[in-house]
Amino acid sequence: MAITRVKLGTQGLEVSKLGFGCMGLTGVYNLPLTDEAGISIIKHAFDNGITFFDTSDAYGPHTCEILLGKALKLLPREKVQVATKFGIVSYDANNVEVSGKPEFVRASCEASLKRLGTEYIDLYYQHRVDKNTPIEETIGELKKLVEEGKVKYVGLSEASPDTIRRAHAVHPISALQMEWSLWTREIEPEIVPLCRELGIGIVPYSPLGRGFFGGKGVLEDLSPNTFLHFHPRFMGENLEKNKPVFMQLESLSKKHQCTTAQLALAWVLHQGEDVVPIPGTTKIKNLDDNIGALKVNLSKEDLEEITELVKENEVSGKRTFFNHEHLTWRYVNTPPANTSAQKAENK
Template sequence: MERSQIPRVKLGTQGLEVSKLGFGCMGLTGVYNAPVAEEDGVAVVRHAFDAGVTFFDTADAYGPHTNEVLLGKALKQLPREKVQVATKCGIAGFDANGMLVKGTPDYVRACCEASLERLAVDYIDLYYQHRIDQSVPIEETMGELKKLVEEGKVKYVGLSEASADTIRRAHAVHPITAVEMEWSLWTRDIEEEIIPLCRELGVGIVPYSPLGRGFFAGRATVQSIPSESLLSKHPRYNGENLEKNKILYTRLEELAAKYGCSPAQLALSWVLHQGDDVVPIPGTTKVKNLDDNIGAVKIKLSKEDLKEISAAVPAGEVAGSRVIGVLEPYSWRVANTPPPKPFTPSCCRTCATSRLLVSWDLKVQQETANKRRQLELPK
């Protein structure tokens, strides 16, 4: 398989160059499926690289931690300078109430140091805040990420599942290279606000779950979902919602036959055609599916083709929420943070105190002078 078949593109306007198609590593250590053997996971990553994929996405929350370790072992077999590694921090774990999200400066730094060690690399190409800590001003989180860039531990900074306001405020602290958001034929809610903002700011877009968490690859239609899989709890994969959504899959399947490709390839090609600044990161545990995804890069679609595909899967006909209920509070629509705290350096605080004392002294002098005038006393 020749590496030249996947073009390279600029992700954002800060200088990061990646393969037009990335690879999401999350599934290699199990989320919707059982983890694969380490050697098999490394082989999938190696196969992707040999086919021209150079952009690999992971996170400290995947596993947790084991996904970064697996990718780190795969990287030892690859030329580091030709690979772009994206990882994330911010998801500290889960409890009975849902996801634990942290964005404090000390936490961000500790996570970065730990990820560097697990990946066995000297720097991270693209470092995301995985979810937005709604209790910490984004300026504080970004301030620490900026320091990590200045120290050479991180090259570029990104956000995942961030609101428009958060993206704009973060970008004002340090340039955002990319935002990672869910975007596919059946999840298009970012098109109205987030995509225009990213293009205004020169921020790249990295769609995760571009195949609808495997839906357009045939999952839940031609494949069964294990009861232990997280997908069995997903709103779009349940009951009446699933039956309605199967109709959409059938439409896409019919269109794919017309275009001479698989439904997964057509769905992925639709995402790839959304712009040169769009780099999807589909994941898989099987080389066969990986090759199918890579084949989507070769498909050429016209504007009319894209309209036809969009019409086959109207966003308004998709049944069910895009996320499991307990994760709704962390979606981009509500991912806002408090306003930044007023910053007063210690030297300025001293100066401010001095100014206050001088002001108070002048006020006392003025009041004394007024009293003297009233009493017609000499000054």
């Protein structure tokens, strides 16, 4: 099917209305796929109208970028929008080290370009905000990379309103990647209006609640290899309390003659023309199902009904892993930029 193309931000970036998140291809939610299987999914997505592919140097780490790079060799590069991220130095269940230092930004970009086998990155995000480095310094280096042609557009992920404003003042931010789904709504009161004020596109990650609205943990048991066993919303009593949300949405999906996942994804897709979700999957049938969500038309009344359904069933459990909440936009701000005058005073 033909997928509508939309503007992501006001600087000129144009992408397919639905993107594809590549993280799961390298074994985060299940066992990693072979290169052949992963490339076939990326190619299937492209052949069916998806041109916007999201990855990060942290996925794998590195292997996801390498996989996407192999797939890019089989696709017309000028018709693909590649988004990748930098900023995570190291990552495990207990600790995440983040850097936004200019020298780290540049080194990360050069390394990603090599792994992707491309001369430029269409959209380059800071994956997580470094609370020890002024955002002005990080964005300043990204601005240089744009001027050099290595990066076309700049993005942020899990950034607070203050960080977004300060970053945007240094160089226009084209896209903000945040978690947004029927059961994760915290960006709606402040961040969504701010993005629209500044002309920043919104890229929801985990738009299907990390697979919950596709039936993970409800219709099908969680894979023994998935890290969702450590996610609060999928654990024990929380999961049992959350199951009615899925069951009621499943009942409502029959009215719209679609799957539960399609209805949940359609709700996100209907949040605005500047909203481009990036669901991921390791299965062709799920990919086709996600693409089918674009055909689900929801009226204002439908959207309100779906919204109220989830509001009435309070979601149980935090949206992040226990040790990672401090990395979300609510908890991270960077120190003020050290101006020339301040530097002189500090000597």
